[in-house]
Each structure stands twice: as structure tokens, then as C-alpha cells.
Amino acid sequence: MLDQATILDGGKAVALTFAGGEQQRFHAIWLRDNAWDETTRAPGNGQRLITLGDIAPQTHVSAVSVEGGRLQVTFQPEGRTISYDARWLAENGYDRDHAHAPGWTAPEIETWDASLGDRIPLADFKAVQQSRDELARWLHGVRRYGFGKLVGGPTESASLLKVADLFGYVRETNYGKYFEVRTEVNPTNLAYTGLGLQAHTDNPYRDPVPTLQILYCLENSAEGGENMVVDGFRAAERLREENPRGFDLLTRHCARFEYAGSAGVRLRSRRPMIELAPDGELIGVRFNNRSAAAITDVPYEDMADYYAAYRRLGEIIDDTAMEVTFKLAPGESFIVDNTRVLHARKGYSGAGSRWLQGCYADKDGLLSTLAAIEMQPREAAE
Known part of the structure; x- marks a missing residue:
């Protein structure tokens, strides 16, 4: 060699x-x-x-x-x-051309839109529990596309914790180890209503933001309530292609996010809606209209153009050509990379029941588990 x-x-x-x-x-x-x-x-x-x-x-x-x-x-x-x-x-050689256009993505990432179709990373819950190869195949898809779905799981409360156990640990927040997603009276969060929700990333008001979210279905007989996912990286790419200056503004200036819906909790963060690494790699998207605070870090001369770019990013995210939609059955769940993939929910009626549970985890555990499995054949050969 x-x-x-x-x-x-x-x-x-x-x-x-x-x-x-x-x-x-x-x-x-x-x-x-x-x-x-x-x-x-x-x-x-x-x-x-x-x-x-x-x-x-x-x-x-x-x-x-x-x-x-x-x-x-x-x-x-x-x-x-x-x-x-x-x-x-x-x-590990570094003697190469390091120049990249701002907004480039790592080789293991593939951006997508509605044309993703049936290429959704899908696996059987029991299969990934019992087979490291099946787990690696599913985790590889989650790393590549930023989300994945599991079917055939149990329907007992807290079953979502078993999903996190496949690769890492639950990240506990003020919502607890996990939270209920069903209609409540006087809800502390709009997720606990039957309203439709615009595609968003969760908890943008945290620093650091939870990097993974798991949503697990226990009951779902209500009309509507389909889940949708949108690739925030692809949305950012579209904005960059259409409006390079607007893309630049959303990467250079910080937005602000805030949550104060629970007693004793007041969470705030200050981060760009589109986050780039110093070498221009696209590493994060934060977008959540419900938690957006007043934007005060953009100069007066740039604010109008910033808002135009903000509006256009929202229009791209809302474009049905960007979304992948599915309805979870009891025992099914999905996971999203919360630094990249936005998730949404269509509105649902009061008839029937809809009970999901959600929790957060950290992407480093998922990537570590995948890397360890991938390294096993090489270590055995050596």
C-alpha cells in the first residue's frame, strides 16, 4: 500500500x-x-x-x-x-484541497425531499434488538437521511426507552425522561393539543439542543394526525441556490429562541437558523416558529433581507414537495436527527384516541454504536 x-x-x-x-x-x-x-x-x-x-x-x-x-x-x-x-x-491524510462552498455536507449525508419515497430507513424492532447487522443497517440509514422508522414494537408505556437503549441513553430535560403527546386541558406546550404543527426542530431554546428525538405510538385511532418530516439540510440547500445572500444572512446572524411555558423554567438560546462549521460545512438547522423570540442581532441595514430569507426558508419547509408523510400505528416509532430534520403533525379530530410518547437522546451515542459495529470486521481481519 x-x-x-x-x-x-x-x-x-x-x-x-x-x-x-x-x-x-x-x-x-x-x-x-x-x-x-x-x-x-x-x-x-x-x-x-x-x-x-x-x-x-x-x-x-x-x-x-x-x-x-x-x-x-x-x-x-x-x-x-x-x-x-x-x-x-x-x-487521515490532509494534503488535499480543503476549499468548499459554504453549505457543503459530509459524504455520509444524503439530502432528500418527497421523492425519497419508500427509501425511508425502516426496520423491525425485534430484529434490531437481536441482530447487530440489522441494527447497523438501520443506524446507517438514520445517519445518512437524518431519520428512521421502527415497526413491530411493544405497546406498553415507556417502550420508547427501549429504542434509546439500542444505541445510547435518554437525555432527561424539564419534561422528564419522556413526555406524553396527547390532548391536554390548559397545555404547557402546543404539542399537547390537536392542532396541526408546522415542521420544526425541537427545543431550539436549549444550548446544547437535544440532537435526537424519538416519538413512539401507543394509540392512534383519531382521524388525521399524520406525521411529516422535512430535511432541513435540503431546505437550506434550496435557499442557497435561490438566494445566496439570504442564505448567508441566516448563517451569519443569530436568531433567538425562548421557552417559559412551565413554572420555574425559562430557557433561552442564541444561535443561527442555519449553522455552519468554520470551514463552511452545514451542521445544523434550528427552525421553530412557536419558540422564536425577538431577533435583535441583525443590523438594521440587513433586517429586511434577513426577514425575506427567513420567510422564504419557511415557504420551502412548508412546500409539500419537501415532505415525507406517514401515520404511525401502535408499536411503531420514528427517530429524527434534531439538528437536521424537521418534524410536523397534521391536525386531528377529537374522535378516537392518539397517544404518543416522546424522548430525547444524543447523536454521539448513535454514531458511536454505529462506528463500533462498522469497525468490527476490520478489527477481526487485523
């Missing part, structure tokens, strides 16, 4: 040529910091045993060689030779 290694710039870097002719350059300080020898990393968990301050600022490479497909690097002034796995270096 690794054919050749050459010292560059008096030892400040090395150039590697991999099988097939691909070349990558690595700085000496980067290589030393990312060594996996027993004095740099703990064998059991891979955590670093040293700080950057323990590595000499004048660290450089005095010799390199390729032996048995591994890279051997001798560092000075330590006078130590450290071995590197060629595949790891190839996977």
Missing part, C-alpha cells in the same frame, strides 16, 4: 507515495503528535500520554524507510524511530 517515502524541507515534512501513485505530504510535528507507540498512546484506550508541550518545537525527521508496508520515521532531537500503519496514514 505504501511504496516510497522521501524527506522534505530539511526534515520538516515527508512525502509518501501510496500504491496507485497517490501522494501525500505530512509535517514532522503532525507525525510525532499522532504517533501510536506505547510511550505516546495508552495501549488500552488509545488516549495520548503526552501533551504537545512534551514534543520539542524543533522536532524534525532525520530518516524514513518503508518496511513491510509500514512507515518507519526517525525523529530528532529525540533520536527515536516510530512505526506508522500505512492504511491509517492514507485515511
